[in-house]
Amino acid sequence: MQSEVQFAGFGGQGIMLMGQILAQAAMQQGFEVVWIPSYGPEMRGGTAYCTVVAADRPIGSPVIRNPMHLVAMNRPSLEKFAPTVKPGGVIFVNQSLISIEAGRDDVDVISVPIIEIAQKLGNIRAANIVALAAFVARSKIVDFEILRETVKGKFAKKEKLIPLNMKALDEGRKVALG
Amino acid sequence: MGKIFQKPEALSDTITHYCPGCTHGVAHRLIAEVIDELGIHGRTVGIAPVGCAVLMYNYFTCDFQEAAHGRAPAMATGIKRVRPDLMVFTYQGDGDLASIGLSEIVHAANRGEKFTTIFINNAVYGMTGGQMAPTTMPDQRTTTSPFGRKPSEVGMPIRMAELLASLETPGYIVRQTLVKPKYVTRAKKAIKKAFMYQMENRCFSMVELLSTCPTNWGMTPVAATKWVEEKMMPYYRLGEFKTPEDD
Amino acid sequence: MSKVLMKGNEAIGEAAIRAGSLNYFAYPITPQSEVAEYLSRRMPEVGGVFLQGESEVAVSYMIFGAAACGERVFTTSSSPGISLMSEGISYITAAECPAVFVNIMRGGPGLGGILPSQADYFQATKGGGHGDYRLLVMAPASVQEAVEMVMQAFVLAEKYLNPVMILGDGLIGQMMEPVEFPEHLKVEPSNKDGWATSGMDTRKSSHRNLVKTLYLDPGELNAHNLKLKAKYERMQREEIRYETYNLNGDYEILIVSYGTMSRVCRTAIDNLKESGLEVGMIRPQHLFPFPGQAINDAAAKKGCRAVLSVEMSMGQMVEDVERSVIGKCPVHWYGKCGGEVPTPEEVMGEIRKIIE
Numbered sequence: 001m002q003s004e005v006q007f008a009g010f011g012g013q014g015i016m017l018m019g020q021i022l023a024q025a026a027m028q029q030g031f032e033v034v035w036i037p038s039y040g041p042e043m044r045g046g047t048a049y050c051t052v053v054a055a056d057r058p059i060g061s062p063v064i065r066n067p068m069h070l071v072a073m074n075r076p077s078l079e080k081f082a083p084t085v086k087p088g089g090v091i092f093v094n095q096s097l098i099s100i101e102a103g104r105d106d107v108d109v110i111s112v113p114i115i116e117i118a119q120k121l122g123n124i125r126a127a128n129i130v131a132l133a134a135f136v137a138r139s140k141i142v143d144f145e146i147l148r149e150t151v152k153g154k155f156a157k158k159e160k161l162i163p164l165n166m167k168a169l170d171e172g173r174k175v176a177l178g
Numbered sequence: 179m180g181k182i183f184q185k186p187e188a189l190s191d192t193i194t195h196y197c198p199g200c201t202h203g204v205a206h207r208l209i210a211e212v213i214d215e216l217g218i219h220g221r222t223v224g225i226a227p228v229g230c231a232v233l234m235y236n237y238f239t240c241d242f243q244e245a246a247h248g249r250a251p252a253m254a255t256g257i258k259r260v261r262p263d264l265m266v267f268t269y270q271g272d273g274d275l276a277s278i279g280l281s282e283i284v285h286a287a288n289r290g291e292k293f294t295t296i297f298i299n300n301a302v303y304g305m306t307g308g309q310m311a312p313t314t315m316p317d318q319r320t321t322t323s324p325f326g327r328k329p330s331e332v333g334m335p336i337r338m339a340e341l342l343a344s345l346e347t348p349g350y351i352v353r354q355t356l357v358k359p360k361y362v363t364r365a366k367k368a369i370k371k372a373f374m375y376q377m378e379n380r381c382f383s384m385v386e387l388l389s390t391c392p393t394n395w396g397m398t399p400v401a402a403t404k405w406v407e408e409k410m411m412p413y414y415r416l417g418e419f420k421t422p423e424d425d
Numbered sequence: 426m427s428k429v430l431m432k433g434n435e436a437i438g439e440a441a442i443r444a445g446s447l448n449y450f451a452y453p454i455t456p457q458s459e460v461a462e463y464l465s466r467r468m469p470e471v472g473g474v475f476l477q478g479e480s481e482v483a484v485s486y487m488i489f490g491a492a493a494c495g496e497r498v499f500t501t502s503s504s505p506g507i508s509l510m511s512e513g514i515s516y517i518t519a520a521e522c523p524a525v526f527v528n529i530m531r532g533g534p535g536l537g538g539i540l541p542s543q544a545d546y547f548q549a550t551k552g553g554g555h556g557d558y559r560l561l562v563m564a565p566a567s568v569q570e571a572v573e574m575v576m577q578a579f580v581l582a583e584k585y586l587n588p589v590m591i592l593g594d595g596l597i598g599q600m601m602e603p604v605e606f607p608e609h610l611k612v613e614p615s616n617k618d619g620w621a622t623s624g625m626d627t628r629k630s631s632h633r634n635l636v637k638t639l640y641l642d643p644g645e646l647n648a649h650n651l652k653l654k655a656k657y658e659r660m661q662r663e664e665i666r667y668e669t670y671n672l673n674g675d676y677e678i679l680i681v682s683y684g685t686m687s688r689v690c691r692t693a694i695d696n697l698k699e700s701g702l703e704v705g706m707i708r709p710q711h712l713f714p715f716p717g718q719a720i721n722d723a724a725a726k727k728g729c730r731a732v733l734s735v736e737m738s739m740g741q742m743v744e745d746v747e748r749s750v751i752g753k754c755p756v757h758w759y760g761k762c763g764g765e766v767p768t769p770e771e772v773m774g775e776i777r778k779i780i781e
Contacts, residue, residue, distance in 0.1 A: 020601065024430050027603045033430070035601035060692030062600055062685065063766040220626030223494070226637075235635050241622035243493050244637035246516050249486040252478070256490025257622075259474045260448045260498065264624050282486070285479035 002055035003141055004064045006081055009073025009094070011048045014128035017154075018071065019050035021132060025142045025150040026054035034062045047076065054141065071135050073128075078102060090139040092131060110138050112175050118168065126168035133172025144173060186210035188219050192236045199392040199399025201356040202230060205298060206237055208366045209267065212373050213240065222265040223257055225250040229271035230304040248279020251286035254293040265376060266293040272313040273303045276336050280312075283342070287382045290347045294372045295382075297338060300389040301410060308394030312336045315409055320394070335413065339386045343419035348381045351420040355388035355411065357403040368418075381422045388414055428603035433568045433593070434459035436604050437501065437527055438467065440575035443606045445614060446497035446525070447473030450487040452480055452506060455539045456595040457529035460501040481506040485513020492522035493636040495621030497579050497614055499525035503595075504533050504545050507553065514588055515554030518653070519638035521620070523582035525575065526560075527591040529598035532764045540764025541595035543684060546741035549592045550713040557650050559657045560590045561664060562712040564683040568602035570710075576610035581664065583615040585656050592712060594737060596685045596766065657714075666710040667719055670694060675728045676705035678776050681720055681746050682735040683709050685766060690735050693772035704776060705729075712742070717749035724753040731779050735772055736760045 007019045016037055023035040031054040038049040051064050070085045071092040072078035078091075078098055085091055087106040096115035112134045118127040129151060136147050148169055155161045185191075188210035196202045213219050222240040226232055228247035235242035245253050250268035257266050275283050275297050283295065302320055303309040309322040313335045317326035327335075339353040350372055354365035365387055372383035388410050390402035397405060431439070438460045441449065449468060451461045461477060468475035474491075478484035484500055491498040502510060507528045517524055530545045532538035545553075549562045561581055565571035571593055578589040618628045622636055640646035671694050672679075682690045687708040694704045707723055709716050724732050732750050734743035734757070743758040750756050759775040761767050 020430070023601060027428065027430050033601075033603060035430070036596065037599055059688070060695065061689040061766075061769050062596060063689060063768060065768050065770075221624040223622045223624065225490075232639060235637065239633055241624060241633050242635050242637075243490065243622055244520075244635075244639060246486065246512060249483070249489075249513070252483040252486035253490030253493070255476070255478075255483075256450065256487035256492075256498070257494050259450075259476055259487070260491040260496040261494050261623070264494070281479055282483050285483065 002053065002059070003069065004067040005052045005069045005071060005141065006049065006064070006067040006084075007052070007071045007073070008047070008049045008077030008081055013048070013073045015048040015073060016050050018128050018132045019052045021147070021150050021154055022136070022142065023052045023054070024154070025147045026052070028146050028150060029142050031055060032057065032059050034059050036062055049077075069135070069139050069141070071131060072098065073131065074098065075100060090135065092135040092138070094131060096127070108138065110134060110176055112172070114172075117171050117175070121164060121167050121171065123164055126164050129165050129168040130172040133169040134176035137173040137176035186214045188213040188222075188239055190237055190239050194237055195233060196230065197393040199390060199402060200230075201300075201387070201389040202298065204356045204362060205269075205296060205387055205389070206234060208362070208369050209269070209296060210238065211366065212370045215370065216373055216377065218265045218373070218377070221263065222267070225253050225266065225268040227268070227270040227274040228305075229274050231269050231271065231298070232305065234269060248274050248277070249282055250274070251279065251282040251291070251295065255286050255289070255291045258291055258293050262292065262379070265373065267296060267373070268293065269296045270298070271304065272297075272299050272301065272311040276312040276338050283338075284345075287342045287349055287384065288345050288347050290349065290382050292376050292379050292382065294376050295384040296369065297384055297386040298389045299338070299386055299414065300391040301335070302391050302394045304391050304394055308391075313338075315413065337414060339384070339419045342384055348422040348424070349420050350375045350381055350383035350418075350422060352384070352418045353386040353388065353414060353416050355406060355416060357388070357390060357406045361416075375422060428605050430601050431568060431604050432459060432599065432601045433571055434501075434529065434598040435463040436568050436572050437575050437591070437598070438463045440572040440606060441499050441525070441579075442467065442471055442473065444497070444576040444579045444611055446499050446579055447471060448491050448496050448498040449474065449500065450476050450478050450484045450491070450498070451500050452478050452484050452502065454503045454506045456531055457501050457503050457527070457598045459598070460527070481509035482512060485510035485517070488524050489513055489517050489520070489522065492517060492524040493520060493622050495617035495623045499527065499579075501527040501529065503529050503531045504542070505536065507545065507548065511548070511554035514560070515556050515558060516638050517588050518558035518560070519556065520636050521586040522588075522636065523579070523586055524588045525578045525582055525591065526588055527575070527593070530592065530594050532762055538764045539595070541685060541737060541766055542762050542764065543594050543686060543737040544739070544741065544762050545592065546712065546736065546738055549590050550715070550745070558653060559660070559713055560588050561585065561660055561714075562590045562592050564592045564710060564712050565597055566684050566687050566708065568597065568600065569604050571597055572604050572606060573610060576607070580612045585660060586620075587656060592684070594685050661714040664711055665714050665716050665719075667716040668708045668710060669723075670706040670708065671698070671703065672705040672707070672723060674703060676703040676726075677728060677730050678704045678779060679720075679723050679729050679732045680704060680706040680735055681709070681732060681742065682706060683712065683742070686735055686737055689767060689769055690772055692769040693776070696769055697773055697776065702776070702780070715745050715749070717745070720746060720749040721751065721753065724750045729754060731755045731757055733757045733759060733776065733779060735767070737766065738762050
């Protein structure tokens with residue numbers, strides 16, 4: 001069993017962090033994992049991608065052209081990567097910024113207005129955690145409680161932010177399962 | 179009756195390969211005397227350059243490394259950073275320090291690396307057979323400036339002491355010469371001061387020494403000495419350009 | 426010890442510290458600048474030395490100076506930076522000093538690109554700098570293996586008094602994988618009193634040490650080169666390392682591939698197996714010394730129709746593969762070197778083409 005998740009969006013949306021949290025959680029759960037960023041001039045252009053591979057055996061190719069799932073945080077990312085997702089996967093769409101459809105009927109599309117949700121929680125910077133929670137709840141790629149512990153660990157040095165992010169996790173899951 | 183003159187301990191018995199009238203031997207002896215006087219023989223590492231002095235480690239009895247052309251300041255940096263307790267000096271000629279190794283010396287000085295550089299400026303490439311150096315004087319004939327150095331084509335000679343003294347980082351930068359006994363006494367004082375600043379972990383230090391190259395200049399040793407005084411010294415002013423006390 | 430998720434570049438820096446190398450000099454270059462960024466924070470914590478040099482040229486001599494004093498020292502860079510360091514590497518090799526160089530390869534020639542590449546195979550294994558010298562070259566295929574190789578590299582460098590190079594592609598530096606730092610790989614530094622310029626007082630010796638590379642006498646220089654040659658021959662006897670994949674049964678094609686590329690090949694081999702086509706692989710873990718005999722044996726096996734060297738270069742390792750196979754069967758090359766890592770599908774396509 002192997003799943004791959006492509007995260008993509010603008011620089012500053014916390015793309016790399018979302019991928020790292022998922023990779024960390026998957027490792028905690030006992031999976032083999034690889035996290036691969038885009039790097040270099042691509043970073044300067046304002047787009048950011050990363051890929052997380054989680055598997056129950058040693059991971060061969062870390063280079064993934066056709067991921068199982070996609071988390072699209074902006075429109076160019078959805079346009080670029082939606083066609084590459086394997087049938088049966090999950091495409092997460094950041095509904096706050098993307099007004100178009102994923103254009104796929106062979107995948108599970110979940111659209112969430114993450115910015116509005118984060119605003120209601122009091123800090124739009126939690127939007128990526130809302131997105132990650134919604135994606136994980138729907139794809140079940142890792143155990144949600146392990147995700148929760150991983151997020152807590154990530155913010156261990158900024159303890160003040162933990163309650164906000166816990167709420168973001170709950171809201172994201174609620175939307176995804178609701 | 180006690181001895182009143184002897185070879186410094188830091189020097190070996192080996193006969194040098196330097197040409198008659200060359201001042202490398204004097205510079206070596208001054209460094210060796212300073213090492214003896216400061217009692218640092220057992221914790222000194224010298225770095226030989228590429229140039230006439232490439233074999234200088236044969237004449238010294240302390241630990242030595244041999245650098246690539248111009249890179250001695252980077253090697254000295256490596257040593258001092260990992261072993262700050264060692265006393266380290268580089269010995270470099272004008273092609274080595276002012277041409278191919280310009281970047282290394284400027285950055286080492288600017289970082290304030292705590293080693294000492296002895297810079298032998300004889301206005302010519304010695305070992306390779308008398309080619310033009312960055313320090314070659316205007317109109318001076320060399321094997322690669324057979325009609326005399328033309329500043330309009332290759333610029334004016336670089337004054338390394340002044341260049342390094344312009345850095346904001348504290349340092350000890352001095353120029354002396356070796357062509358007469360009175361100058362030799364001053365040169366020795368400068369070398370000793372430079373080593374002492376290093377011992378105190380104060381700053382980077384460089385002693386530039388105006389030197390002779392009778393062979394490649396095509397002069398007798400006496401004429402070469404006169405040439406340094408008449409041609410080089412008016413352009414390359416002697417004295418201290420920077421001391422750590424300045425700051 | 427539990428595993429931590431770490432980026433290759435940071436894990437490489439940490440591995441060196443765990444191996445007891447607290448001295449690092451470097452110049453930033455993509456895609457490995459994170460090593461310097463990581464160590465600029467980490468070295469002060471462990472009382473180590475971090476210095477950003479003014480150029481890769483200078484850095485290679487900072488390494489030389491420190492190594493010649495007998496201290497464990499290392500640097501990291503990427504392809505164009507290694508070109509600049511090659512002068513120093515030649516000197517360090519000639520002076521017989523131990524040091525570790527990490528090359529996280531990017532595309533070339535010239536400024537090339539910043540994406541993963543394996544186009545410095547020749548540079549690493551055949552020279553790069555001037556003169557008759559060799560580096561022991563280790564090629565990790567995962568972050569964990571990079572950690573272990575970095576830790577072993579210091580020991581090997583001291584065993585042979587020769588620089589060791591870790592040759593990884595950009596992905597090895599950039600990707601994150603779970604790692605642990607095996608305690609047993611930390612080995613006490615060897616005694617260097619016989620040659621290091623550590624100061625006579627330090628060694629309590631009246632004999633001075635000299636680290637040099639100049640041998641003007643032709644007989645002496647030849648003898649020096651013969652001594653170096655003997656070391657490289659000893660490496661060839663004692664340091665060949667490779668891993669095999671799907672090599673026990675019969676196979677029609679033998680792949681030779683290293684680093685990240687070999688992982689892509691592993692996936693291709695798994696996929697082809699499902700469709701009934703058997704492909705084996707030898708993955709050199711050390712590129713010099715090269716596992717020539719193992720490749721020859723594997724190519725000579727009954728049923729093996731061809732050998733395919735898969736590398737992110739325009740065909741460099743393939744020359745060593747050809748030299749190893751010595752006509753036992755046809756040798757092919759497949760690769761790309763723009764920075765796009767070939768996919769398992771592309772490797773599979775290439776294999777099908779050979780079969781037809």
